[in-house]
Amino acid sequence: MSVNKIIWVKPFNPENHNVETEGRAGRCGWHGTNEGTPCGEPPYASVKFNYADFQPVYSACARALRKISEDNGFPIPPSP
Numbered sequence: 001m002s003v004n005k006i007i008w009v010k011p012f013n014p015e016n017h018n019v020e021t022e023g024r025a026g027r028c029g030w031h032g033t034n035e036g037t038p039c040g041e042p043p044y045a046s047v048k049f050n051y052a053d054f055q056p057v058y059s060a061c062a063r064a065l066r067k068i069s070e071d072n073g074f075p076i077p078p079s080p
C-alpha cells in the first residue's frame with residue numbers, strides 16, 4: 001500500500017486529469033478510489049503515481065495529500 005512511488009505532485013488542476021475521472025469533475029479522487037466513498041473535500045493537488053503496470057493521476061484533497069506525503073516521504077507543495 002505505502003510502497004508506491006510518486007512521479008509528480010502539482011497544484012490541483014482539472015486539466016491534469018483524464019475525462020470521466022473524479023479529478024476532472026473537481027472531486028478528490030484519492031479518497032474516492034481508496035476508500036470507496038466520495039470525498040467531500042475539494043482537491044488540493046494532482047498526484048501521479050507509479051504503479052507496476054499503470055501510472056494514474058489522482059486528485060487529492062489536503063487530507064489525502066498529507067497521508068500520501070507521510071506514506072511516500074515527499075514535501076507538500078505550496079498552494080497556488
Ligand SMILES: [Zn+2]
Binds near residue numbers: 028030032061063064
Ligand atoms: Zn479526499
